[in-house]
Amino acid sequence: MTDILDELHWRGLxxxxxxxxxxxxxxxxxxVTxxxxxxxxxxSLHIGNLVQVLTVRRLQLAGHDPLALVGGATGLIGDPKMTGERTLNDRDVVSGWVERIRKQIEPLLDFDGPHPARMVNNLDWTAPLSAIDFLRDVxxxxxxxxMLAKESVSARLNSDQGISFTEFSYQILQGMDYLELHRRYGCVLQTGGSDQWGNLTSGVDLIHRVERQSVHALATPLITKADGTKFGKTETGTIWLDPEMTxxxxxxxxxxxVDDRDVVGYLKVFSFRSRDEIAELExxxxxxxxxxxAQRALAEDLTSMLHGPDETAKVIAASRALFGMGALEELDAGTLKAALDEAGASVLETGEELPSYVDLFVQSGLVDSRSAARRAISDGGAYVNNVRLDPGLAPEDRPARDDLLHGRYLVLRRGKRTVGGVEIA
Incomplete structure (x- = not known):
């Protein structure tokens, strides 16, 4: 790579x-540090944050020295939102989140190579600072x-809710971070999202005023979706990096x-595939x-990066097994539950006797009536645990407890592509 900025431009970053x-x-x-x-x-971080982590990694691969800051101090306040004042979280809660986020970032950067990354926490230099020193020196x-010209501040000032002095001061804290890292480590570049531009430049201005030196800021664009919906959001909520949350x-x-119109752009932003590889996938x-x-390549790259190749292999096996191209019995309970949750499985509380096959198809949402369920069965298009139900089944026929996968799951399918399921509570 002869010029990392050319590479970042090509990737739309x-x-x-x-x-x-x-x-x-x-x-x-x-x-450059x-x-x-x-x-x-x-x-947890979400996939919007992943843009920043991977941009840090690209600069590191190009031969530069990264500092990854997890804001134990700024996290106690929060950057002003357009929509209103943030709820302040308890100090112990924020401290726990700092450690969780550190653990998410660390595997994505290199801490041992020729340009080792360093994790820093702005609480280390903010906590000892008195209010008087903060006001006088910063x-x-x-x-x-x-400060008033910043977009989020201006929007809040013109709203009914207004903005507190606490959130208004956030940009001073972020500017101080840049100054402190410049003094401690010779840091001369800050990266972030374009929505953070006012905060990024506050640090640039502060260093110029205090140290009489020029430093740099670089902002990535906000990632968008072609259909106009918000990137990183689904019907079930935000896509988090923590496997317990997503x-x-x-x-x-x-x-x-992801939409065909978006996938090539996402490959550039989120994958480390070469230009030739991306051109071939395009x-x-x-x-x-x-x-x-292209979507599958992107999914495999990112799932392996975040969760490891073994977990990716389990996910791929589950995706295939759900549609009859693999053995459901070989899936572990956690992966099967996640797959059924994604398919919209229903949770049922039953007695000793399970519902009939007809009722299960209705309760799972795969059909909208008992008559439609009977028709799917009689037409030979109804499957339970990838086994086609006998078209001659009686309406009252039902599965046995032994049919439950891991003692509580049934995978239901109507035709080749419509999958659902039930979890027996």
Missing amino acids: IALSTDEQALRSALAAGP YYCGFDPTAP GKHFRLSR SPYSFFQFWVN REAAEKPAARS
Whole structure:
């Protein structure tokens, strides 16, 4: 890679830069120490944050020295939202989230190579600082006119709710982080999302005022979806990096199901595949869109990156088994449950005797009436645990307890592609 900025441009990862030519020169003369911050305002990062983590990794692979900041201090406040004041979380809660997010970031960066990453926490330099010192040494360098011009601040000031001094001060804290990292580690570049541009430039301005030195900021664009819906959101909610909050199966399925119009752009942003590899996947997607080869490559790359190749293999096996192309009995209980949850399985409380096959198909939502269930069975298009039901079954016939996978699950399928299921509580 001769020029990392050219690579980032090709991948659509540069929205804003303070002085791109000066940054290009600094990167060429490198190595450059740079940082990106992540606030623990939730117990996990989500896939929008993944854009930043992977951008940090790309710069590291290009020969630069990363600092990954998890904001134990800024996470106690939170960046102002357009929609209203954040709820302040308990200190112990935020401290726990700091550790969880550290553990999510660490496997994605290299801490042992020629340009080892370093994890930092802004609580280390913020907690010992008195209010007087903060106002005298940091606050005096900020001008209200610039702080008020920030988009989220301006929007909140013009709303009925307004904005608290606490959230208004967030940009001072982030600017102080950049100054502190510049002093401690010689950091001269901060990266982040374009929605953070005001916060990024506050640090650039602070360093220029205090240290009389020029440093850089680089912002990635917000990722969008072609259909206009919000990226990283599904009907069931946010796609998190924590496997306890978004199962590896659901994570995989999110990427498999991305729109054909989005997949090439997502491959550039989220994968480390080369230009030639992405061009080949783009060709395959255009020629055989039904195969979804580009989406599957993206899903496999990211699931392996986040959750490991073994978990990815389980997810792929579950995806195949659900549609009759593998043995359901070989799936572990956690993977099977995640797959059925993604398919919209129903939870049923029953007595000793299970419901009839007809009722199960209705209760699972695969059909909308008992007559439709009977018709699916009589037509030979109804399957339970990948076994086709006998078209001659009586309406009252039902599965036995021994038929339950892992003692509680039934996989139901109508035809080749419509899958559901039930979990017996």
